[in-house]
Amino acid sequence: MQDGIIRAAEITYVALILAVAGVVWLEAGTLPPAPYDPLGPKAFPTWVSYALASLGFAMLVRLLFGHTIGRARQAMVVGLDDLISEGERRPWTAVLTLILAFAYACALSSRSIGFLPATAVYLFLAGAALGPLERRRLVVLAVFAVAAAVLLDLLFRRLFKLDLT
Numbered sequence: 001m002q003d004g005i006i007r008a009a010e011i012t013y014v015a016l017i018l019a020v021a022g023v024v025w026l027e028a029g030t031l032p033p034a035p036y037d038p039l040g041p042k043a044f045p046t047w048v049s050y051a052l053a054s055l056g057f058a059m060l061v062r063l064l065f066g067h068t069i070g071r072a073r074q075a076m077v078v079g080l081d082d083l084i085s086e087g088e089r090r091p092w093t094a095v096l097t098l099i100l101a102f103a104y105a106c107a108l109s110s111r112s113i114g115f116l117p118a119t120a121v122y123l124f125l126a127g128a129a130l131g132p133l134e135r136r137r138l139v140v141l142a143v144f145a146v147a148a149a150v151l152l153d154l155l156f157r158r159l160f161k162l163d164l165t
Contacts, residue, residue, distance in 0.1 A: 009091030010059075010069050016098050017056040025049035096129045115156070115164035120149035 028045035059069050104122040107113045123145035131137060156162045 006068065006091040007063075009095055010063055012095050013069070013098065014056055014059045014063065016095065016102075017052060017059065020098070020102065021049045021052035021056055024052065093129055097126055100126050100129065116149050116153045119152055120145045123148055 024045055028042040028049060031040070031042040031045070033042075034040040062069055100122060104118060107118040107122075108115065124142055127141045127145065128138060131141075153164065156164055
């Protein structure tokens with residue numbers, strides 16, 4: 001049963017990666033050409049979409065050959081293979097994190113939600129998704145999310161002089 005859930009989460013994740021690559025590619029195609037730049041503003045997002053699609057297809061090929069994309073075969077430190085036990089696998093965490101990032105990008109582009117609240121909510125929800133739901137941890141996470149959002153807002157407005165409204 002667990003293997004079926006993990007396989008469904010991995011397929012969903014790959015589908016979302018490919019969908020994001022497609023959306024980036026389509027949106028990059030709508031950017032106007034720049035008269036002063038031979039590459040134009042769409043070159044970087046187009047190449048990012050190609051790279052994302054390539055990685056998505058590589059993950060899809062691994063899945064088609066029966067491999068998993070969420071588990072390492074060996075420890076990252078040589079000689080520690082016997083000390084590392086199998087951790088709890090939470091296959092939908094990656095899917096939820098990707099969906100939250102996409103929702104955050106949509107919230108920022110809608111202009112009806114400000115940068116500060118959207119960033120604070122995103123950081124809190126992403127942090128909550130990545131760890132256990134304990135009361136003390138969530139309080140610390142809420143404080144961190146608000147503080148980080150305020151610091152990022154100050155950084156972008158004051159240092160980089162970006163209008164985030």
